[in-house]
Amino acid sequence: MRAVRLGVSSLLLHKLRSFLTTLGVLFGVASVIAMLAVGEGASAEAQDQIRRLGSRNVILRSVKPPQVGDEDAEMRVLSYGLTRDDFERISETFPGVEQSVPVLQTPAEVRSGQLLCRPRVLCTPHLFQAVTRRDLFSGRFLTVQDEANLSLVCVLGYEVARFLFPFDTALGERVKVGEHYLEVVGVLNSRLPVGTITLDPSSEAGGEVFVPLSTGRAYYGERQTQMRSGSMDIQEVQLHEIIVAAERDIDVPVIAAACRSMLKREHDEKDYEVIVPLELLARAEETKRIFNIVLGSIAGISLLVGGIGIMNVMLATVTERTREIGIRRALGAKRKHIVTQFLVETMVLSGAGGVVGVGVGLLIPWIVERAADLETIVEPAAPILAFGISVLVGIVFGLYPAWRAANMDPVEALRHE
Amino acid sequence: MSGSTAESAEPAAAGAPVPSEPVAELSNITRMYRMGEEEVHALDGFSFTFRKGEYWAIMGSSGSGKSTLLNILGCVDRPTGGSYRVRGQEVADLDDDELSTFRGAELGFIFQSYNLIPQLDVLENILMPVMYQDEVPEGIEDRALELAKRVGLGERLHHRPMQLSGGQQQRVAIARSLINDPALILADEATGNLDSKTADEILELFDELHAEGKTILLVTHEAEVGRRAENVLRLKDGNIDSVERGVSRDGEATDAK
Structure with a gap:
């Protein structure tokens, strides 16, 4: 908890930079949730219509x-x-x-x-x-x-x-x-x-x-x-x-x-057609699956971009704080302490982006539902999943900068201006 | 006490008190850097013993090896050869993690540019070395408070370094170096960035610490500062140039070489 508090206070030293960095993850997470909600809603509507036909029914129609x-x-x-x-x-x-x-x-x-x-x-x-x-x-x-x-x-x-x-x-x-x-x-x-x-x-x-x-x-x-x-x-x-x-x-x-x-x-x-709701349902499920994969990949790419942004900023931060790293090492910090410190900072960045992103991501379906009259469904797993991914992005893209920080030579780091 | 350490100066002149226990024993230390094809010996067979309660000024021109010596004494750098023991512990036997913990527990650092962490307040900066120890001693916050008062910052506990003057920052750094009751206090040009009046105050603080029995090694290139120390060790070309003992602050040299 102390580590998180310290991470936050370091990040607050550069408010604008931290804010801009979190934006990438924020939009990524929000788009994951919003896209899933809209997609889920559209397919649920289609499935609902099909189900009303009766899943055990076969309907023959004159055409x-x-x-x-x-x-x-x-x-x-x-x-x-x-x-x-x-x-x-x-x-x-x-x-x-x-x-x-x-x-x-x-x-x-x-x-x-x-x-x-x-x-x-x-x-x-x-x-x-x-x-x-x-x-x-x-x-x-x-x-x-x-x-x-x-x-x-x-x-x-x-x-x-x-x-x-x-x-x-x-x-x-x-x-x-x-x-x-x-x-x-x-x-x-x-x-x-x-x-x-x-x-x-x-x-x-x-x-x-x-x-x-x-x-x-x-x-x-x-x-x-x-x-x-x-x-x-x-x-x-x-x-x-x-x-x-x-x-x-x-x-x-x-x-x-x-x-x-x-x-x-x-x-x-x-002059007839045969409608099998069960077949339609299966087809709708398949369509939905493909739909979700496509939407998910798009949202995933935006998360990836966000992650790269975070890594970029953290690498700059590590260079900028070389001296601080040297001081901490001299005063008894082990490598793992330095890794933890920078990893926590990255995760706070991406986690903050994730939290706000979940908020925005929940807001978008709500607006879409009212403005565009489209049904949207937010699965309870979607925000959890999206937030989890954002934290994961923090870990994955934070590891390298943190590793670099921890492996600096303390003598060199202390001499750094 | 071990006596195996080779000291170039005659130990314990007549009438001098029995030498106290050794704190830092360096024996035949070499530190070699490779610069392209060339090998540079920053330290070349350096041997010396610093004993408990001593106050040394380490002096020498640039390139004399005093920075390298300080790095090795401070365990941030490892010698390429020789043995370095602090309170009997052979430093070469420690791995990177152990060495980190060892630095935090046994050494106190005071730097020329104070080197406080900007996002931490005075109290947190003082507590820094303890926070990286595996076990945080009980009542350490009280001790930090006490030290802050001791260096005259009792009223500014929650100020950030940026809100303090240079002299005040250096006082925080001194308090930080004392938090673990280290075996050795290493000060690197501790007064280099301060005006003479403030520098004087800091040096008086060192005198007090010396009087309390702390072991202080002060690296400096200013003769005036060096004169304040009890003993002066001069380096030249990676080895000892001269040793002056018992240069008290009153200037009565007892064992000038």
Whole structure:
């Protein structure tokens, strides 16, 4: 402790020089923490999105194939995408499948009184809630009875419920979905859109409305009609999405492969895509790893530069204090005392840079989060790691100057002016 | 006491007290430097014994070997040949670490340019040699305080060297040289940077220390300063030129050569 105090007092003799020297390490440490935090945050966001898809799920989606035919035609019927047969094959013949949930989407407007919005209207059986792990806000989700009875009921997403019924509970109210009135039986908790596609990308309204699949088929059909700058665009899609839930994680790759080969066999063109969140997750992990290595190396280089700066200054200090070294040696200091003295000074420099650097490094993610609206995550290990590295830099780059100081000839050192 | 040491001067003239125990015994010391092809003998077979309680002025022109002698006496330099014993300890037998500790424990240094550590205050500077010892004796802070008062710096314990005058700095250095109760106090041109009045005060302090029985070796080239010492050893070309004993400060030479 005495050594540290003495080191500090020596460094305070040259305040500006010591301050400038610590800057190198300071920025190095701060950049390590900040870069890791931003990188971690970005990848966590991506991973979170993927996880929401359900890590045990395989998601099949209809994709509009590249436009063929006459662009100028006034009316077209485009038929593509996943079929009911696809769904049957998967749910009946695939091993390891726990559940499979079909989703049909219809581009209907949703009204309540004067209020109108364009959410995604998803026609799906009751299993949807379990497979996508959605929470109820109030009421209930769709049931088997709804499905069997072709009930005219719907469940609203939280945003839609708030929009249509700002002051009241939506439960029991009727909303007009397309041309039909449906009774609201439940509201689902808010969550970012999941496992859905937007029929009309220009639609600004978000949110979801869930309708029993049988009701949807019966009342809205599989044809989606859209007006587009004067021309009518009719698409026929039997199913927009099939969510296949595996029994166990290890079944996921098997099911994914089976789906891919089945769809490839059954579909002439590639009007579908297969999304495997687990694969995406693995890829995201890999990306994150590479990202971290790259960022880490950049930050590491800045620490290295800081370290070299420290070494440079310490070498100058040793030369400048040759006489002091001579005096100390004459008065009984062993070599190790001199080594310790200069090593402690270097470590105080780099350690001080490290401490302030940790502070700045924690501040940067905080600012980034507020200013740029990016998610950042500071892992508890990051500041410790960065500080540890800064001390290590002090030791590594302090050893040589300290060694040089300790090995001076006392006679020469005393004679030094 | 051992008597094996060859002294060039006749020991103990009639009527003189029995010689006290030897503190620093040098026997046939050589110190050779290699300068390119040439070998330079800074000390050439130097033998002498300094005894307890003696106050010597070591004099000589530059190149006479007095600096080399001082370095060897101070154990910062090792002789190329011969034997040097301090309080019976053969210096050549000590490795670098042991020699460092030995310097701190047995020797007191006073330099021409004071050589205090600028970032330490008066008290810390006085305590310096103790701090490098493996064991710090108990009550050493009190002793440092006592020494500071003794050299007249009791009021400036926490001043930094830069805040002190030259004379005051040299007093701190003297207190520092006493902290370990050394066998030998080595002063290298201790008054060289001071005006004559301040130099006089410092020399009076040396007289006091001498009166207390300390062994003092004062290297100087000023005849006036040399005259203040009890004995004068003159060097020339790396060996003894002359030895004057019993030159008391009153000037009554008892054994002038």
